[in-house]
Amino acid sequence: xxxxxLRLFAATAGVLLGLGGVLxxxxxxxxxxxxxxxxAAAAFTVAGVGLLLAASCLLFCLQPFRSMEDEVDExxxxxxxxxxxxxxxxxxxxxxRRPLTTTALAMVLGYSVVRDPQTAQRHAxxxxxxxx
Numbered sequence: 001x002x003x004x005x006l007r008l009f010a011a012t013a014g015v016l017l018g019l020g021g022v023l024x025x026x027x028x029x030x031x032x033x034x035x036x037x038x039x040a041a042a043a044f045t046v047a048g049v050g051l052l053l054a055a056s057c058l059l060f061c062l063q064p065f066r067s068m069e070d071e072v073d074e075x076x077x078x079x080x081x082x083x084x085x086x087x088x089x090x091x092x093x094x095x096x097r098r099p100l101t102t103t104a105l106a107m108v109l110g111y112s113v114v115r116d117p118q119t120a121q122r123h124a125x126x127x128x129x130x131x132x
Contacts, residue, residue, distance in 0.1 A: 030042045
C-alpha cells in the first residue's frame with residue numbers, strides 16, 4: 001500500500017471509530033436515564049441534547065451571522081501573512097546566480113510600469129491572485 005491509501009484508510013477508520021464511540025455514549029446515556037424517567041423520555045432527552053450540541057457546534061464553527069466585511073478582513077489578513085512568508089532567500093540566491101537575467105527582468109518590469117501603469121497594475125493583481 002502506498003502512503004496516500006494508508007492515510008485514507010487510517011482517516012476512515014478514525015472517523016468510524018469516533019462515530020461508534022459517540023453512538024455508544026448516546027446509547028449508554030439513554031440506558032442510564034431510562035431507569036429514572038422511562039425509555040421513551042430518555043431517548044427523546046438524549047436526542048434533544050445531541051441536536052442541541054450539533055446546532056451549537058454548527059453555529060460556532062460556521063458562524064452564519066458574521067458580516068461579509070469580517071470575512072473579507074480575515075481573508076486579507078491570511079493573504080498578507082502568506083505574502084509575507086515568500087521565500088526571500090530563494091530570490092536572493094537567484095540574484096546571486098543570475099545577475100544579468102535579474103537585471104534584464106527588472107528593466108523590463110520598470111519599463112512596463114512607466115509605459116502603462118494601469119496595465120501593469122492589472123497584470124500584477126492577476127499574478128498575485130493566481131498565486132493564491
